[in-house]
Amino acid sequence: MAQRANRGRATGTARREDSKEAKGKGPVGGFWTEERGRKLRSVVHRLATARLGGAKREPDVYVTSTLPVQGQTVAVFVSLAKPRTPFGWVQRSLCTFAHDSLVCVTFDGKPVPSYPVKRSKTKRNYPIYRALIPTTPADPPGERVLEVRVLDGCFRPMKIPCTIQKQAFGTQHIWLGKDKSGLLADRRRKWKKEDSMVRAWQHLETREQMWDGPFIAPSDGVITTQYGQQRYYNGKFAENYFHKGLDYGADKGAAVSSPAAGRVVLVGKEDRGFKLHGNCIGLDHGQGVASMFMHLDEVRVKVGSRVSKGQTLGTIGDTGIATGPHLHWGLFVHGSCVDPYVWMNKSKGHRLLF
Ligand SMILES: [Zn+2]
Incomplete structure (x- = not known):
């Protein structure tokens, strides 16, 4: 959001400068410099993702298998209950506006894309995200860490241990x-x-x-x-x-x-x-x-x-x-x-x- 607001300001400044130049008064530096825009963006980002108040909660996470065999696709469902405070609502709105997905899933440290699940399928009024984790015979069997982070700061990050199991391929x-x-x-x-x-x-x-x-x-x-x-x-x-x-x-x-x-x-x-x-x-x-x-x-x-x-x-x-x-x-x-x-x-x- 900060990015978009700032972009709007920046073009506004540019336009003002153009008109002043046209009137022959020379260019004037605007209040919204690149540096100030960057600072505002980082402040808004820190506010939107700060873990305050309700941050002791964990999101509801369902994993189809924590013991997948090589080749199996694992689905991770993350459902986000309503924020508990007005500030939580502000954070959620800011993050929903700025990001495609509120959920960051990593498997063995590597990011896995997550997407919202269609609401008609979930019959619930709060958002559910799903990440699909592929495994292949090229993944050596052994332990991995599945990490789920929610961007809006209303939940604390979760770590779920998983083990890829050997599959006998002919x-x-x-x-x-x-x-x-x-x-x-x-x-x-x-x-x-x-x-x-x-x-x-x-x-x-x-x-x-x-x-x-x-x-x-x-x-x-x-x-x-x-x-x-x-x-x-x-x-x-x-x-x-x-x-x-x-x-x-x-x-x-x-x-x-x-x-x-x-x-x-x-x-x-x-x-x-x-x-x-x-x-x-x-x-x-x-x-x-x-x-x-x-x-x-x-x-x-x-x-x-x-x-x-x-x-x-x-x-x-x-x-x-x-x-x-x-x-x-x-x-x-x-x-x-x-x-x-x-x-x-x-x-x-x-x-x-x-
Ligand atoms: Zn073939």
């Missing part, structure tokens, strides 16, 4: 012909552009939550490769590799449908440089959640279009690096590839709340 042996194994070996060097194009949208942070309820399977085919599986290519163990998604085996031409509502943000074609992913589609589900569909035959959607849950996106194929017709579905949370099972509510004891 291994798979893949034998590729000379042409395709050559592609794989050259991946980092030759296909940097393709990789960076795909990676860019996987890190999208859109405020709107487009998905609603558990995700559904994007194909009727059988799962041929599970999430997290490790691989040997032509007998050689692929270091730092894990299968970033689920593979569904089905006949070429079988439908691929959207597991949840979203917006198409990427359509890649094999004949336009997508040699690894083949014909592929990237979907943004909002709030840092994204899906990737690879090796398609036909693509039936365009970049920018909104899709609903169950809508046909294209058909199964074997474009890009594929040993046969199959769909590869990768699910990403803040750019990390997570196990889709939790999102489909199929993982026993590890359910995500929607």
Whole structure:
């Protein structure tokens, strides 16, 4: 708020100076200098975030699992009860105005974005924020600290211990012909552009939550490769590799449908440089959640279009690096590839709340 007020003042001063210059009286320094603006901003910020009065309280925090297995997405819900003092209300209003989210969540010291949960879903009249924490097979098992801070100073920070548990992922042996194994070996060097194009949208942070309820399977085919599986290519163990998604085996031409509502943000074609992913589609589900569909035959959607849950996106194929017709579905949370099972509510004891 301070920032906006100050910006208003600054332009006001500039305008006054202009008019004075126009009258030939020369420039006059305004009362609102850069330095004063900065000081005011920091005073307002300190007031808005000062922990006074009600600061002995802790916010209501619900964590879907403090013992996640590798690959699991953890949801952290933070609900903020009404401030107890008039000053608390002032603080909350200032912070709501100045920040997108009142809640700061860090996991192992790294910030995790949080977004307000739709009110119709919560049926409560105070705000609830949710942070989604991705874990992957690349995260070593062990203890982590989840920290929740509320900006408006009405609550004290909370530290919640979590432990990432080891998940037993299978291994798979893949034998590729000379042409395709050559592609794989050259991946980092030759296909940097393709990789960076795909990676860019996987890190999208859109405020709107487009998905609603558990995700559904994007194909009727059988799962041929599970999430997290490790691989040997032509007998050689692929270091730092894990299968970033689920593979569904089905006949070429079988439908691929959207597991949840979203917006198409990427359509890649094999004949336009997508040699690894083949014909592929990237979907943004909002709030840092994204899906990737690879090796398609036909693509039936365009970049920018909104899709609903169950809508046909294209058909199964074997474009890009594929040993046969199959769909590869990768699910990403803040750019990390997570196990889709939790999102489909199929993982026993590890359910995500929607
Ligand atoms: Zn795959």
